[in-house]
Amino acid sequence: MERDVHFIGQSTAFLDAVERASRAAAVRRPVLVIGERGTGKELIAQRLHHLSPRWGEPLVTLNCAALPETLIEAELFGHEAGAFTGATRARAGRFEEADRGTLFLDELGNLSMAAQERLLRAIEYGEVVRIGSSRPVTVDVRIVAATNADLPRMAEEGTFRADLLDRLSFEVITLPPLRAREGDVAELADYYGRRMASELEWDRFPGFSAESMEALEAYEWPGNVRELRNVVERAVYRWGDEERPIGEVVFDPFANAWGLRTMADAQIPPALALPCAPEPNVAVAPSSLREAVEAHERGLLLAALERLRWNQRKVAGALGLTYDQLRHCLKKHGLHQGRG
Numbered sequence: 001m002e003r004d005v006h007f008i009g010q011s012t013a014f015l016d017a018v019e020r021a022s023r024a025a026a027v028r029r030p031v032l033v034i035g036e037r038g039t040g041k042e043l044i045a046q047r048l049h050h051l052s053p054r055w056g057e058p059l060v061t062l063n064c065a066a067l068p069e070t071l072i073e074a075e076l077f078g079h080e081a082g083a084f085t086g087a088t089r090a091r092a093g094r095f096e097e098a099d100r101g102t103l104f105l106d107e108l109g110n111l112s113m114a115a116q117e118r119l120l121r122a123i124e125y126g127e128v129v130r131i132g133s134s135r136p137v138t139v140d141v142r143i144v145a146a147t148n149a150d151l152p153r154m155a156e157e158g159t160f161r162a163d164l165l166d167r168l169s170f171e172v173i174t175l176p177p178l179r180a181r182e183g184d185v186a187e188l189a190d191y192y193g194r195r196m197a198s199e200l201e202w203d204r205f206p207g208f209s210a211e212s213m214e215a216l217e218a219y220e221w222p223g224n225v226r227e228l229r230n231v232v233e234r235a236v237y238r239w240g241d242e243e244r245p246i247g248e249v250v251f252d253p254f255a256n257a258w259g260l261r262t263m264a265d266a267q268i269p270p271a272l273a274l275p276c277a278p279e280p281n282v283a284v285a286p287s288s289l290r291e292a293v294e295a296h297e298r299g300l301l302l303a304a305l306e307r308l309r310w311n312q313r314k315v316a317g318a319l320g321l322t323y324d325q326l327r328h329c330l331k332k333h334g335l336h337q338g339r340g
Helices: 012-024 043-050 069-077 115-127 151-159 164-166 184-199 210-217 224-239 288-308 311-317 323-332
Strands: 031-034 059-062 102-106 128-131 136-138 142-148 171-174
Touching: 012 069, 043 059, 043 142, 069 115, 069 128, 069 210, 102 136, 102 151, 115 128, 115 164, 115 288, 128 288, 142 311, 171 224, 184 210, 184 224, 288 323, 311 323
Parallel strands: 031 142, 031 171, 059 102, 102 142
Antiparallel strands: 128 136
């Protein structure tokens, strides 16, 4: 399998999902892959194909969310010349392209009801009819579908065909989110960190500092593995020093010093609410509004740091900042070295 198709992880939840995919690969039945964005649904589809008897045949992918509703049926089933405006010549659909192989339908929940009906017929009878034609074409296609939508709920609400769901759910593989994969964050961070270091032609990968690794493991990862890869590779690239462990991780690349929320806007949990900040400790009256604001900001930081014993994570939460935003502020005011 290709370099980007590797599965990295050691958690039980993750290994169980991969093992289930490996067992399902040998059968011809449809498989439904469920998971949040970035959990690796397409990688599971590739595994199902490459470990199946169809591994030498085409693996064809269609993202059902990437096309307007009016074009999905034409993409899936093909069309004849003149079937609709712009159809200047006949074209085979994805079903015909995937004949004897595997068809991966990503974002299945976006299919229209009309497309769902035609898809059900194709699965049940192994026949597709191009738009503008009355002649069915026989195909032998194994269906793998993926979604992060709640298809059973959609079936109850009537927005997804219950009979199609029954046909697709011979096997359902649910991929765990990264936050539920105990111990895998460190494994993935090391893997992608080493790859990025190699791409940068470093002689060695210094790893992450204890503080950085703690931040990585404490993060919720709403974008799962895809987000972790970006965060880790960005951290290695920005650090630029192969001799020292990576000590800074940026989770939000859009965060900037000019977009920080003020104390009035920050939502501070009651348990972490701070007393009134002391007056800025300046020897002379500030000569400009900027100096006054910076002095007041420094006073707020010092008050929070002293109250919470310089625990930067607690301080960030108390001030309504991300950890990276707090680190930027500390460097700005010369407080990043600690109490000294």
